[in-house]
Amino acid sequence: MTTPAPNPLRRGLIEDRTGDPCALVIFGASGDLTRRKLMPAIYNLALSRSLPSGFATVGVARRAKTHAQFCAEMKEGVAQFSRRKPIDPALWSDFERGIGYVQGSFDDPSTYQKLAAHLDEVDKERGTRRNRLYYLAVPPAEFATIVANLREANLVADAAAERSGGPWTRIIIEKPFGDDLQSSRELNDCIASAFAESQVFRIDHYLGKETVQNLLVFRFANSLFEPTWNREHVDNVQITVAEDIGVEGRGKFYEQIGVTKDIVENHLMQLLCLTAMEPPISLSADAVRDEKVKVLRSLRRMEASTIRENVVRGQYGRGFVRGEEVPAYREEPDVAKDSRVETYVAMKVLIDNWRWGGVPFYVRAGKRLPRKVTEIAIQFKQVPHNLFAAPDGGVSPNVLAVRVQPDEGIALRFTTKEPGNATVLRDVAMDFRYGSAFGSNTPEAYERLLLDAMRGDATLFTRRDEVEEQWAFIDPVIDAWRDQAAPPPIYPAGTWGPEQADDLLARDGRRWRRP
Amino acid sequence: MSAPTTPAGGAPPAGTSDAGTGGAARLIAKLEQELRDLWKPPEDPAATPLTRVCTMNIGVVAPSRELLERYTPVIDEVTASIPARAILASIEPDGGADEITGSATAVCSLSGGKNICSERITLAVHGNASARAASAIEALLVPEIPTALVWLGRVHTDDPVFEDLAGEAHRVVLDSEYTSISSVIHVAAWARGQRNAPEIVDLAWTRIAVWQEMLARFFDDLETRPLASKVTRLVLKQACDPGAGIGPEGALMLGWIGTRLGWKTSRLAGALRLKRADGQAVTIELASVPRPAGVAPHTLAGFMLEAGDDPKAPLLRGSIERELASGLTDQEDTTRDADVIVWRCAKADRAEIEQRIRLGANKAAKWLERTLHRPARDVAFAESIAFAEHIVEDGLTVS
Numbered sequence: 001m002t003t004p005a006p007n008p009l010r011r012g013l014i015e016d017r018t019g020d021p022c023a024l025v026i027f028g029a030s031g032d033l034t035r036r037k038l039m040p041a042i043y044n045l046a047l048s049r050s051l052p053s054g055f056a057t058v059g060v061a062r063r064a065k066t067h068a069q070f071c072a073e074m075k076e077g078v079a080q081f082s083r084r085k086p087i088d089p090a091l092w093s094d095f096e097r098g099i100g101y102v103q104g105s106f107d108d109p110s111t112y113q114k115l116a117a118h119l120d121e122v123d124k125e126r127g128t129r130r131n132r133l134y135y136l137a138v139p140p141a142e143f144a145t146i147v148a149n150l151r152e153a154n155l156v157a158d159a160a161a162e163r164s165g166g167p168w169t170r171i172i173i174e175k176p177f178g179d180d181l182q183s184s185r186e187l188n189d190c191i192a193s194a195f196a197e198s199q200v201f202r203i204d205h206y207l208g209k210e211t212v213q214n215l216l217v218f219r220f221a222n223s224l225f226e227p228t229w230n231r232e233h234v235d236n237v238q239i240t241v242a243e244d245i246g247v248e249g250r251g252k253f254y255e256q257i258g259v260t261k262d263i264v265e266n267h268l269m270q271l272l273c274l275t276a277m278e279p280p281i282s283l284s285a286d287a288v289r290d291e292k293v294k295v296l297r298s299l300r301r302m303e304a305s306t307i308r309e310n311v312v313r314g315q316y317g318r319g320f321v322r323g324e325e326v327p328a329y330r331e332e333p334d335v336a337k338d339s340r341v342e343t344y345v346a347m348k349v350l351i352d353n354w355r356w357g358g359v360p361f362y363v364r365a366g367k368r369l370p371r372k373v374t375e376i377a378i379q380f381k382q383v384p385h386n387l388f389a390a391p392d393g394g395v396s397p398n399v400l401a402v403r404v405q406p407d408e409g410i411a412l413r414f415t416t417k418e419p420g421n422a423t424v425l426r427d428v429a430m431d432f433r434y435g436s437a438f439g440s441n442t443p444e445a446y447e448r449l450l451l452d453a454m455r456g457d458a459t460l461f462t463r464r465d466e467v468e469e470q471w472a473f474i475d476p477v478i479d480a481w482r483d484q485a486a487p488p489p490i491y492p493a494g495t496w497g498p499e500q501a502d503d504l505l506a507r508d509g510r511r512w513r514r515p
Numbered sequence: 516m517s518a519p520t521t522p523a524g525g526a527p528p529a530g531t532s533d534a535g536t537g538g539a540a541r542l543i544a545k546l547e548q549e550l551r552d553l554w555k556p557p558e559d560p561a562a563t564p565l566t567r568v569c570t571m572n573i574g575v576v577a578p579s580r581e582l583l584e585r586y587t588p589v590i591d592e593v594t595a596s597i598p599a600r601a602i603l604a605s606i607e608p609d610g611g612a613d614e615i616t617g618s619a620t621a622v623c624s625l626s627g628g629k630n631i632c633s634e635r636i637t638l639a640v641h642g643n644a645s646a647r648a649a650s651a652i653e654a655l656l657v658p659e660i661p662t663a664l665v666w667l668g669r670v671h672t673d674d675p676v677f678e679d680l681a682g683e684a685h686r687v688v689l690d691s692e693y694t695s696i697s698s699v700i701h702v703a704a705w706a707r708g709q710r711n712a713p714e715i716v717d718l719a720w721t722r723i724a725v726w727q728e729m730l731a732r733f734f735d736d737l738e739t740r741p742l743a744s745k746v747t748r749l750v751l752k753q754a755c756d757p758g759a760g761i762g763p764e765g766a767l768m769l770g771w772i773g774t775r776l777g778w779k780t781s782r783l784a785g786a787l788r789l790k791r792a793d794g795q796a797v798t799i800e801l802a803s804v805p806r807p808a809g810v811a812p813h814t815l816a817g818f819m820l821e822a823g824d825d826p827k828a829p830l831l832r833g834s835i836e837r838e839l840a841s842g843l844t845d846q847e848d849t850t851r852d853a854d855v856i857v858w859r860c861a862k863a864d865r866a867e868i869e870q871r872i873r874l875g876a877n878k879a880a881k882w883l884e885r886t887l888h889r890p891a892r893d894v895a896f897a898e899s900i901a902f903a904e905h906i907v908e909d910g911l912t913v914s
Contacts, residue, residue, distance in 0.1 A: 008743050009731035009775050012895035018728065021735070046872075049725060053732050053858055053870040090841070090855045094871035127860070127868035129736065165737045436568045436631045437598060 004165040019454025021054030022131035023122050028138035029059025035077030041446035043078045046095050054127030056098040070101035107145045112153035130167035144190045151194035159196035172201045181471035188464045201453045206267040207460040208445025211408040215274045230355045237361045238377040242369040244321050251334030258341045263365040265474045285458035296469035300350040307480040312500040314344035316368040319493030326493045340487045343367040346501040368493035373515045374404035396427050409433035539647045543654045549619040565632045568598035572662040580605040592880035594633035595624040600657050604638040606648050611641035649679035661685045672705040686891045690718040691763035703900045714891040719763040721886045729858050733833040742822040742831045748798040752817030754806035762813020770903030780905040787909035807840040832861045
């Protein structure tokens, strides 16, 4: 196998990144995700000159509609949801020429024959070079059918061909990646029946956020922090993914899933991995993901007894959020009146490795909390000896808070002396905020992730073993709750969760931050 | 992004004047006090506090007050997205009494309901006080953050003001559209001879970045990649009158292509010739297109490339055409001169592929902002400017 010589005109080029020529095929193109997220993201990539010259978008869905109708729907979606408005007519006319629509049922082989014929035409007209990026914007129940039909219709290129410069095929799938470890394995096996792991891009849009990416830069491009990033200096780590909204009309969906599967199993575990991982040997996708998997494998597995001690769940009751009275979870549409689904979870997680032995990671996620905030807070140890007498017990520990959303940024809390003749201590913060410091119009997570997939960079996508390790950690918790007779404790909406969550930290002599 | 504004109710840009021995020091002390006053908590508890943000120093030096005043809105726009301490100095050694005057103010961006403020210090230096200008500017730099020096007008590398300020800067930003490509070549050559030289950058280089990226696309395909070493003909189009010489953008573009593809320059009876690595000649043509009102002279307007074994039957023909003055007025961050570029690639055995893209707003502030966002060190620029020197020396002109 020979590696093709690089393009000499790309040597040293600093201009923005561009994707490889390809046809993006969206299954479920009539759905909300396509209209609200995917098409606006693709259009914004076109605006920022990141789309390759050979590019086409092909929608596949069951509904019968003409090409013109599909284009009109997409245009309306872009006009409404694009971060840059209004639509640029010169670019849209060019962009629209690359949009196609194939109508058909996902379980009908003729749909894939039509798709194959359409893609052949696209290759000739748009220069997409037989490169295919499939996006499954459909419920997981449809994955197996689509994957099997793609394989049968010879619409999946050999992964080895790409390495020798041949056409490539990639597939992007949306979470949930299964419902538990068993179903996750089945799903992965199904995808693996047609696609090599290097062709699979499991999207977790949290990883497309600037601050999450910056976590790697922050940790591994600054010599100041890494020496203290361990059990010698860190007292505990708190990761919070809080939402102020309720289920927003998705009661039926939420009844099936709960916050643990919706947030903790994926987003929160990924944040934990990026915080706790060792330095990778390079920034290649597998080097980074190898280190994340090591963290997941080091998580101390919980048994029924430790789950009772270390995990707290809750469900929101009535209360006030942002000054408005909101209903209880059980009063939401499509939610059972006796629902036992958790809308809040807090856990004490231990990582059994050399770096983090004995350092608790307190993680929590919930709905109808006082505000929307996602942050990672590294709380450092107290100074070994307090020189300063103070009525409240002395010096507060340093805290490094990485704010993922909103107001993405990093703040370092430290203690200083108040000006004056007396030695009065006060906490202050050095606060870096992306919006203030860079002020640029940050790309949406989907833009970054779609572009990465077009370029074959899987660093910000989750690998099969990561997903399965995440489920292996979460499954016992879900199973234990299933066996518990008591429903989750109720917390008033607009509070930081049930009292038991505070007790979880109080037992260790700690308390939650109020981010 | 709302327009930058000075803070309502904040400290006005009070002028401070001083001259003679010790005058510069007193002026700096006063400016520092003015800066401190800017960031005092407001006395009115109901007033919105200003948030000072500073990610770099931007020094701007102009040969006249008029030019500096014209450039000030550009800097204000840049600091709305790159919060900075901007130190703008007009230095006129032949004008007025020996004096140095200055003022400090906050420039705030109200984007997203925030009140994020940069600092702008303005200095006017006249007569013999010009010798102290660099020292005064250096004293006002915020430590520990990068410093960019934007030099407006002609550069003389033996000018002590330039030498001192360039020595403090991480990068020196020039614009060959306003100085000249020769001036940039001269400064780049000076930097090559310095031990700790700043990076030199030309805004024209940033302006052609999109062209470079689009040109590289012709050879991304594995089938066309071998043709990169078989370019037979290049046509560069610029907005100018017939008979005009090659402009900065064209010269840098040729320099970039030449260095990337391993071309060599040679002479035939004193005339410039470009040869590929295999010794075959490349035909270079410079053409003109009409220059619409408001379009800068020598603006790069088009590009055509042919490649193959036989110059008369090229296997690849690629073109990039700029539709001059095709910009929009109703888009965010665009202007009338945010032109459309049409990229076309035709291969002997395939249908032509076409793509339209829109260039960013053709505004001085946008180019400077984009330049400051790019990595300071750019080896391709250093190599390309050295190659461009040959092209400029030989005065390639529109045929």
